Structure formats: structure tokens, C-alpha cells
Amino acid sequence: MFYLLSVTLLWAFSFSLIGVYLAGQVDAWFSVLLRIVLATMVFLPFLSFKQTPRAVAVKLMLIGAVQLGLMYSFYYHSFLHLSVPEVLLFTVMTPIYITLFNDALDRRFNSKFFIVAILAVFGAVAIRYERIDSDFVIGLLLVQAANICFATGQVAYKRLMIQSKLDHKVVFGWFFIGALCVAIICYFLFGDSNKLPTTSTQWGVLIYLGTIASGIGYFAWNKGATLVDVGTLAVMNNLLIPAGILVNVIIWNQDADLLRLGIGAAIIFAALLVNQFINNASNVAAKK
Numbered sequence: 001m002f003y004l005l006s007v008t009l010l011w012a013f014s015f016s017l018i019g020v021y022l023a024g025q026v027d028a029w030f031s032v033l034l035r036i037v038l039a040t041m042v043f044l045p046f047l048s049f050k051q052t053p054r055a056v057a058v059k060l061m062l063i064g065a066v067q068l069g070l071m072y073s074f075y076y077h078s079f080l081h082l083s084v085p086e087v088l089l090f091t092v093m094t095p096i097y098i099t100l101f102n103d104a105l106d107r108r109f110n111s112k113f114f115i116v117a118i119l120a121v122f123g124a125v126a127i128r129y130e131r132i133d134s135d136f137v138i139g140l141l142l143v144q145a146a147n148i149c150f151a152t153g154q155v156a157y158k159r160l161m162i163q164s165k166l167d168h169k170v171v172f173g174w175f176f177i178g179a180l181c182v183a184i185i186c187y188f189l190f191g192d193s194n195k196l197p198t199t200s201t202q203w204g205v206l207i208y209l210g211t212i213a214s215g216i217g218y219f220a221w222n223k224g225a226t227l228v229d230v231g232t233l234a235v236m237n238n239l240l241i242p243a244g245i246l247v248n249v250i251i252w253n254q255d256a257d258l259l260r261l262g263i264g265a266a267i268i269f270a271a272l273l274v275n276q277f278i279n280n281a282s283n284v285a286a287k288k
Contacts, residue, residue, distance in 0.1 A: 003224025004236040007217050012243035014213045015084050016252055021205045023079035027195035031206060032072040033183040038210025039068075039218065040176035047173035056164050060171060061178030063160065067153020068175070068218065069182025074146035081139030084252075088244045090143035092121045095234030097151035102230045105159065116275040117234040123267030126260055154233060158225045168223045175218070231275040238268050 022031055052060075078087050095117035103109050157175070161168065197203045225233050242265035 003220045003227065004233070005239075007221040007224065008236065008239050008243055010213060010217050011240055012247045013251075014209060014217075015088055015244040016248045017205050017209065018076065019079050019084035019087070019248075020252055021202055023076075025195070026197050026202055026206075027192040028076035028080070029073075029183075029187040029191035030193075030196055031209075032069075032076055033187040033191070034206050035072065035210040035214050036068060036176060036179045036183045038207060039214035040173065040180050042211055042215035043169075043173040043176055043219070046169050048170040051166065052171050052174065053164075056160065056166065056171065057174045059156075059160055060174035061181070063153050063156045064175035064178030064180075065182045066149050067157070068179035068214070069186075071146045071149035071153070072179075073182070073186055074142045074149065078139045078142035078146065081135050081142065084248045085245050086136070086139065087143060088241045088248075090140050091147055091241060092238060093144060094147040094151050094237040095120050097148050098155055098234045098237065099230060101152055102155045105155070112231060112278050116231040116271050116278070119271035119274060120235045120238040120268050123238065123264045123269075123271060126264040126267055151237075154222065154225050154237075155230070157222045158230075158233070161222075161226050168219065168226075172219050172222075175222070176215075229275075231278070232272065235268060235272045235275060239265075239272075242268065 018031075022028075075087075078090075082090070096114075099114050099117045103114075164171075197206060224236075228236075
């Protein structure tokens with residue numbers, strides 16, 4: 001839980017940094033590429049070729065390609081159609097995708113995790129709701145595509161690392177290498193070299209996002225995902241929403257309904273408590 005909470009606070013700033021300093025100003029494909037290049041460089045020194053079975057390395061690259069490479073491609077472009085709070089709001093479906101993908105792999109329907117995820121979604125929706133115009137539809141679809149990629153990667157990484165029992169630090173570089181392959185191809189196919197960063201602030205934001213938010217953030221988040229159950233992981237994904245909106249309001253003075261923000265955050269925390277209660281009850285029943 002410590003890992004997930006720490007990264008939640010870290011990523012709460014990322015949404016606003018992208019929306020304020022990069023979206024519409026710096027080519028989204030270049031932002032994705034540089035961010036992943038920097039994150040890859042952070043973990044290359046720790047990468048162990050001898051300790052990583054080839055099959056595990058390939059799977060980690062595929063997970064990184066989906067969870068980070070493809071996800072960023074959709075995510076960055078959503079800011080061209082949505083405001084920061086709207087991008088945050090539309091991530092409410094991530095917990096549902098996590099539970100459904102996990103259940104699909106288990107070939108069963110886990111009502112416990114699904115109920116917790118639904119409760120977390122209600123909390124996020126309570127924060128902010130507005131009528132959606134035609135431009136929002138594109139943004140909504142982009143964010144949902146990003147959500148699916150992010151959810152799929154989390155569940156796949158959690159399962160792979162629990163099975164392999166390898167040290168996260170010495171293999172995580174493969175995750176970023178897989179994402180880098182996607183980013184390089186996308187930039188050369190769709191990138192605009194005329195929209196590179198032009199200010200020191202933009203370069204600084206990208207360096208921070210690449211080394212800290214992506215490099216350290218994704219390592220800590222995915223490691224944290226292996227230490228909690230799927231229900232907790234689903235709820236923690238939506239805790240990013242109130243945290244991100246709060247940062248956007250306090251630092252960048254963006255409008256938001258603070259009452260709804262408080263109510264939504266309370267519902268999300270309630271979902272976390274419900275999940276913990278159900279788990280404790282299940283453990284007691286199992287011991288009997």
C-alpha cells in the first residue's frame with residue numbers, strides 16, 4: 001500500500017504538468033518518446049541479462065509496450081480534447097478494466113472485487129460531471145483506450161512477477177525497453193519535429209516526468225501492485241482522481257467543485273475500507 005500511496009502523490013502533479021506546459025505546445029509523440037527514453041536510462045544500469053530468463057524478458061517487454069508505450073500514446077493526445085479534470089474524471093473506468101481482465105485470466109467472475117471497483121467508480125463520478133459535447137467523445141475514447149492499456153499492464157505484471165519471483169529492480173529495464181520500441185515507431189511515423197520543446201520549463205517538465213514520474217513512478221507502482229490484492233489495486237487507481245484535481249485546483253487555480261471533490265474522495269476511501277473488511281472476513285472464514 002505504501003508504494004501505491006507514494007506514487008499517487010507523485011503522479012497527482014503529472015496530469016497538471018502535462019496539461020499546462022506540454023499539451024498543444026510540444027509534439028505529443030516526442031513527449032512520449034523522451035519520457036520513455038529517460039525512464040529506460042534510469043533502469044539500464046540495474047538490468048541483468050543473466051538473471052532474466054528470455055521468456056520473462058519478452059513478456060516484460062510486451063507488458064511495457066502496452067502499459068506504457070501504447071497507454072502514453074492515447075493518454076497524451078487526450079489532453080488535446082479535454083481539460084485536466086476531465087482527463088482525470090474519464091479514468092474512472094480503470095478499476096473495472098482491472099477486475100474484468102483479472103477475472104478473464106482466472107476464467108471466473110469475482111463479485112467481491114467487482115463491487116469494490118464499482119463503488120470506487122461512483123466516488124470518482126461524484127467528483128465532477130458535465131454534459132459531454134462532440135469533442136469530448138474523442139477525448140473519452142482516447143482516455144478509455146489508455147485505461148485499458150494501463151489496467152492490462154498492471155494485472156499482467158502482477159501475475160508475471162509473482163510467478164517468476166525475480167528481483168523487480170534487475171528486470172524492470174525490460175519493461176521500459178518494450179515501451180521504447182513502441183515510442184520510437186510512433187514518433188517516426190507520426191511525430192512533428194517542428195513542435196519540439198522551446199523553453200527550459202518544457203524541457204525541465206519532460207526530464208522530471210521521464211526520470212521521476214515514469215522511471216521511479218512506474219517501478220514503484222508495479223511493484224506495489226504485486227503486494228496488494230486486485231480489489232485494493234482497483235481502488236488505488238481511482239484515488240489518483242481526487243489527488244490530481246486537488247493539485248490542479250490549489251497550484252494552478254483551476255475551477256472545481258470542492259464539495260463534490262470531498263464527497264467523491266470519501267466514497268473512494270470507503271471503497272478501500274469495504275475491500276479491507278471483505279478481505280479480513282474472508283481470511284477469518286478461511287481459518288475456520
